[in-house]
Amino acid sequence: MRMPWSRTFLHSLTFKLFACFFLIIVPLVSILVISNHYSVQVVRNQVAQSNQNLLSLYMGQIDRNLEDVDNYLFDLSERNTDMTTMNFPESDDDNNYLLARLRLFDTLNSALSYNDVVDLLFVYSKPNHDLIMAQDFGESYEEREQVRTEVIRMLEEQADEVDYAQWNIWQGNGTYYLFHLVKTGNAYAGAWFNIQRLMLPLKYIDLGNDGTALFATNELVPMSNASWLEKEGIKLALNPNTYSISGNADSYLMMGEASSRGDFFLVALVPDSAILEKLPNLQRLFWAISAAAAVFLLFFLFVMRRVFLLPVKRMIKAMRKLRDGNLDIRIPQVRTSLEFELMNDTFNRMIGEIRDLKIHVYEEQLSHQRAELKHLQLQIKPHFFLNSLNIVYNLATVQDYKLIQEMTKCLVAYFRFMFKSNSYFVPLHEELKHTANYLRIQELRFPGVLSYRVEAPDSLTEAGIPPLSIQTLVENAIQHAVNMDRPIEITVRVQTSEGTIVPSYDVHIEDTGEGFPEHVLQELQQQRWDGENGEHVGIWNVDRRLKLLYKGKAGLAFANIPGKGAGIRLTIPVHPPEQGES
Template structure:
């Protein structure tokens, strides 16, 4: 930490100063902006007018669609119920009188019914095979007089295949004749075409009652959003009549008009209202310009403030967050690079890098300790049920059975049963001395049968110490270590286990000694054992001694002692506090 560079003491490089300055740059425009709260009234008024007119347009569109739906239903019903239509769909030469009578009857039916539908101008039936049009106009409609151009246009439309394709069968489409616009509906029944026409001026008549301002308009548009009247006005004002239902848009030069529209559900046309923006904001044009300038200035200042905050605060914080994420992912080598920044962030970065270094070192130490603990635990479990020991014991049973030494088989089986019974219940911290010695005897008896003539043992312990408590497997582990390293088939090995009281140092302790007549410890190994140097290897060698030390340290702290020496063989002395069971 002594090598840390001292941050500059200038106040202008302080995070506090920078934050206050940045917040002032943000808040001052907001305060000024709040003074001109009338800016919001413009949008509120505009939204209210747009919503009101949108609701009205939707209402009128619904009424128009309902009227058109009534006509649709009538034509569909007419086409399905009138049985004489097929007469018009064949050559009159078959029966000219029947053809004429049927034609007259169809005309009267349509004329009688056309008066029942408001806005409807005419019905018609056209037979392409006979090039014959039955045209039934409403007597009070615009098509009652001088209707020959309408008839010719209908025949031309149906006979011209390409023009007919532009009209969707069963949908209302815009149909223009002599600068008059109609909504035309056609359905095909066999070889006949049955349809109806509605004058758009009659449909949009009620829209003239809407108060849309001096230059406001309400009109129908076709599927391409082209107006059906006042085309020159919209062209001169540069108004685009495209619309989004349930919303509004500004159009025209200087966006001076609100365009509100609703698409018909019955055909390829829509109803549009165009409202001058000036009529909505009659007394607010001057204030509107002032507020627009303020809004533009506020946006610019906010952008500058954001850039300022990003450079001074957000970037340094982002570097710290990025480093923390990398460290969370396991990249402990990650460090925050030194870059020019505020005093506080420089200190934070240096402290962060220092702490990460300490954490990395600590994690490595903990990781190594965990590895050793895991290996010790694994070795401990392996010692509890050693597959090699179990298989070797079964192998001995097999050979004894071949030699029919049933007495030894019984003795071995009984020792194995007692051995495994103890192993399966030795998961407590302490057991009685008599139980530990009994377990050790079972183990040594098994090994005596396995190595006949190569192993002897003796156990001595006063009766008053049999009920003392000691850690499980603490004696058997060292006895097993002797079997592993000291047994020699050339000459017998003797193991002596003794337990007695030790009254030295004014404190009674339990003294456990395990000694054998083997080769003893090598000098280098003995020195390492006395210095308590870790002897564990990757293969788990000597893990039993290290495990015993760890267990005693955890259970007794500094009150337990293990000593190693050579005296015509290996000697292990264990001193434990006396604990009665």
């Protein structure tokens, strides 16, 4: 039984050779990949830590500036008496309110001149809905009025809801602003600036050609560069302990720092390509080794196939043909390694010697078979000769001369056939005629007890059969079935076989006796006969000749036929083999 292809491949030399190669190369490449990954992670951590420290530095500076503004606002609210006037309606003392308003405006302008962080400082009187504002930006009256409108809207909507302890975020007209309010009764002192003002110092941070820094709300909503983030597929998500990776194909490192003075974050985005630029030599080495490994693999495959696998494949192919019995196969002499050339030459010489030896052994075996077949044929002749003399003696005793004449005529025909049967095969019709003649002799011997029938189709009469095969089996049937207590009929019937590999015919020899005894039938079916000791010598003789002549393509079968008696089936190929055919 052939092994499955998968199992054959797993046990092949090719698989084992390449498996050993990969067991060596794969761990080495894996170590290289892991080392490269580890190096990249180390550099990422170092870059992230460096940028995180830089963000902390910048955010600390921003928070200190915001704290200075906070101190100023608290000082203004607590120490400036004009703030008290802002808590009351202007109608109570319009002159005093106007003077207080002018003094506050001058105070705010003076403070704004030495504070370069905020865009404007303001005081708002809620009872009077009056905004006193000193601003340091806007080139036109429209810009200044737009900012003024945003500040008033912020005060009207959120003045009573904001966290007075920190800086808050206001979004207006697509722009984000930071503001801080200090409440004193019904009056507010506040500072306000555009978030873009804080971005200016961040331009000096080295974040790579494509890197950037931005501010985000506490919900991590970007307050600038929103369209760029969407284009790059970056989602803001900060890791408090280390960095985060985001963007298309995870191409950006993200670090963030929260403000201690407001509800916002400073976020830095560094492109991964800028980080890998820190490892140019290691990257080049990694790709060089990877490319070298790929080239070496292809070269290894080419060399091993040409130098090792092809010669082995040629040898295996020759061995398979030799296993199938082809002794003419030779391994072609091609230029290869010295060891394989020696193996191929030795193999070819060995096959030649085996072929010559097999021919010699076969000729010896054939000569032995011929001698043994001659001996088996001669073994039959004296067996029946003695029985024939005994029959003539018995007829002479009863002085039945007519039967003696007929018996003598039958014996002459019988022995004429015996003495001319020196060939291995005779036509089936001659064997059947000889068998019928033998049955007539036995019928004369047992008058009124034995009768017979011989039937054969005309299409099989010229088929070959070993001489005395049918007659020997008929003789065996007479010996075991005929007795003087009851009549018996012996039938010899020939018909074409069914279900055989080669065209064959069956010779059925049946009698109407009591059949084979059970133990005898078992011996016959199991082919337990001993021709040398005289047990079933006739059957052993026929079986031995069939095996010598037909090499297992002919056979004998024994059975008891219900309602009849014993039955023997002799199966013979229609075309006998040529003598000398193996």
